[in-house]
Amino acid sequence: MKECISRTELGRMFADAAQLIRNQNEILSQLDSQCGDGDHGTTMMRAMEVLEDAIGSSPIDRDLSETLRQAGWSVMGADGGASSALLGSFITGMGDTELGGAVDCAALAKCLATGLQSVQKRTKARPGDKTMMDALVPAVETFGAAAASGKSISEAMNDAAAAAEAGAASTKSLVARHGRAKYLGEKTLGYADAGATSMALLFRGFSVALAAVKES
C-alpha cells in the first residue's frame, strides 16, 4: 500500500516545526541582528504559532489544499513583514496543488514545488543571494528527486531537511545580495542567514514529525 499522510500528520509536521523554531528563536534573532534588525526569531515564532493553530484547528475532513491555502493567508496576516509574507506565500502555494484528503510522496513533492513557485513569484532572491532561498530551493528540489527515486515520505523529508541545513550552512560564506542585509555587503560574511536557518528548521521539523509517524 502506498504511504500517505493526512490532516493529522500534516498538523504534526507544523507543530514539530513550530516547536523547533520556538526552541531556536533566540539564535535566529541573534543571526538576524548581525545583518538585520534582530527580530527574525520572534517574527518566525509568531508566524509558526499562527500556522500551527490554523492547520491544527482546521476540520479533519477538509480538503488539504484548502487547509493550506487558508493557513497561508493566516500567516500573511501575522504581520511578520517579509518573513511571514514569504512563508505565507509558500504555504498558500502548497495549496495550489490539488491534494484531497491525503497525500502520497509524489503529491507532496508537487505540493512543495508549487509552494516554491509561489515564493519565486514574489521575490527576486535566488540561491546564492544569502536568503531563505538558499535553504528552501535545495530542500524542495531534493524532496522532488528523492520522491522520484522511490524513497518513502519520511526518507525524502529527511533528505530535504539535510539539504536545507547544508544550504543554510553555506550562507555563512556568502555576501548578502538581497533584503535589508544587502546594504551590509561583506560584513555579512561569517554569519548564516537567519531566513535560511529558519527554513532549515522548518524542514527538520517536518522530518522529525514524519519519522515519529513512521515509528508509531
Place this chain on the structure above:
Amino acid sequence: MQMKKFLNDPKNVVRELLEGYVLAYPDKVKLSGAGTVVRAAPKASGKVRLVTIGGSGHEPGLSGFVGKGMLDVSVAGEIFAAPGAPKCVDALREACKEGSGALLIVLNHGGDVLSANIAMEMVQRENLPVKMVLTEEDISGPVGDRRGLVGCVAVYKVAGAAAELGASLDACAEIAHRMASNMRTLAVAVRTATHPATGQPIFHLGDDEMEIGMGQHGEAGTGRMKLKSADETAEIMLEKLLEDLGAKEGDELLVLLNGAGATTLMELFLIFRRVAQLLEIKKIKLVRSRIGEFITTQEQAGFQMMIARMDEELIRLWDEPADAPFFARP
C-alpha cells in the same frame, strides 16, 4: 548598549501604542480593527481615499498623518515589520466602499512591497479602483533599488490635498507620482536604537563615528566616517542630494529635516541653517520647509534630509489646510 524604555509586555507594544494614540486624539483618529487607524470623521463619500501601510516603531509615522488633508487610512504592522496582506486588502476594500477609489502609498521596503503586491492582486481581481504609488527616494542606493524614507510625508500632503479637493483617482496618483519622482532623501545616523522586542541594538557604530546612508531599520549605509560638525554634515548631505536631483539655479525646493528619535531640535536647526545658507549661495530657492520628527527609529540619533523640486501646483497643494495629529497646516 542597554535598552532602557518604558514598556509593558513587548508582545503587546503595537496594540498598546495605537490604543494610546487614538485615545489622545479622539476627535481626529480612531482604530478600525486591530492595527488600522482611520479618521474619526471620514471625508465626504465619493472622494478618493489615501491608504498607506508600514511597520510600527517609527512613531509618529505613519499613523500620525491620518487626518483631514492627508491620509484616510494607515495599516500598521508590528515593530519594523510590514502589516500582512489580509489587513491591507481589508483596508482597501473598506476605502473603496465610501470613496471613488483608493490610492495606496507604499514606502519601498521588502516586506511592505510584498504585502502591497499581494493585496493589489486581490483587489484588482475584485475590480476595485485602486492605484499604488511607491516612494523610493533614498539616494544611498542605486536607482531602481532605493528605499522609501521621510519623503512619503510630502506625498501624503500633496496627494491628500488633491483628494480633499475632489480630484479623481488618476489625478491623485499623478500628483503623488510627481511628488515622489521629484524628491530625494539621505539619512545619517550617529547612535543606534534598541529593538523594543529583543532589547538588542539594531546596528553598531563607533562612539566617534557617523554613517551616511543609514536606513530606517539600521540598514547600513555606505558612508561611515568620523563624526563631523553640523555645518560639514549639512554640506556633505546637501551636495549629494542636489547632485542626485540635478538641482540648478532658480529651482524651487521644499526641505524637510526629520529627526530619527534622539537628535535634538537644536541640532536640526543648526543643520537647517547651513542648508539655507548653501541654497542661497547656489541661488536655489528654498520655498517651503519643515523640521521635526516624522518617521523615527526609536532612540536612534541622526536625521534624514529630504529635498524636493516643487512646481506651482505642488506648492499650492502643500499650502492647502491639513489637520492630522502630527502634521497640521491652518
